[in-house]
Amino acid sequence: MITGIHHIAIICSNYEVSKHFYTEKLGFKVIREVYRKERDSYKLDLEINGLYQIELFSFPNPPARTSRPEAAGLRHIAFGVDDLDAMIHKLNQQNITSEPIRIDEFTGKRFTFIADPDDLPIEFYEK
Template sequence: MLQLQAVHHIAIICSDYEKSKRFYTEVLGFTVDREVCREARDSYKLDLSLNGQYVIELFSFPSPPARVSRPEACGLRHIAFKVADVEAAITALNAQGIFPEPIRVDEFTGKKFTFFADPDDLPVELYEI
């Protein structure tokens, strides 16, 4: 059996680099670890961390094709982040002009969660711990 230790990172390709960079840093609070301009590929690569842990590689490419996100397309469904208080997180998002779906309750754990979208309509979940 493969001996995996943890998830290393999540790679996201965005359509508008500056817009997505602002969303992940200023709205979600990620820290920029490294930003690289890859001139030969007309592309940027942004390494982002959360609470000191490397989490996201944000890429830009010229004219990336659209990916079906909803309804429930096959493939990566969403990314999810733990929060201490879903209602407080929603209030913070609302202040940024982002309005998540109504809060749901996980039928198995009884925990609250909600979804909203990043600038490219990638579903993002906030899950209360």
């Protein structure tokens, strides 16, 4: 039976830019980084508070994908935060602009979105 989310896989268009974004700007910890010669591809495993993992992949010339939160397909990734205002402040210090804060009409909780270097929507949802 399913016990939780194991990882989120992201294919990026510029590996070094995305690696910097997720590790330096958002502060994820590198678990391992490997280069797969047969695929001409890097695979970077990232840790979030020791609980979840992002697999960041590079592939030569990946096709573009529609990537807005309201597009068909995988909608977005979301991370819980204790203090949304503090998270937005940290993002602003990194020159990352967030959308205006929204309120979840069912829970009353606040959330916002940013975009990663490939315009992948990332949500921060206040606990």
